[in-house]
Amino acid sequence: MKHQDSEKTFKDPVCGMELSRTTAIEAFEYQGKTYYFCAGVCREAFEAEPEKYLRPHRQHGLK
Template sequence: MKVKDPVCGMKIEKEEAAEKIEYMGKEYYFCSQECAEKFKDNPEQYAHQKNSHGHGCCH
């Protein structure tokens, strides 16, 4: 199942996620530790973000 990395906007497979973070009762998956760290720094910004385009941090 594909999920979206809320930081960079990349779609990833759950099983391939580098990191999973639970925030406000929702699970977020990340393509890399880097994205996960950014999310941890500012979870509100990313958790509330919707149709934004990522900056392509990776891959």
């Protein structure tokens, strides 16, 4: 099922907020992929440590 791109939602990798093209304030390209963020602070946090936010699984029990 194909939807138009504009209906697509993105997840802010830093805070986990669901974003659409219209609500995403900031974008950052990393390793050929574009990530969207709710705010400049989220983008800056991602930019500083992208690997930290791109881990597919959170490590449990690590505090």
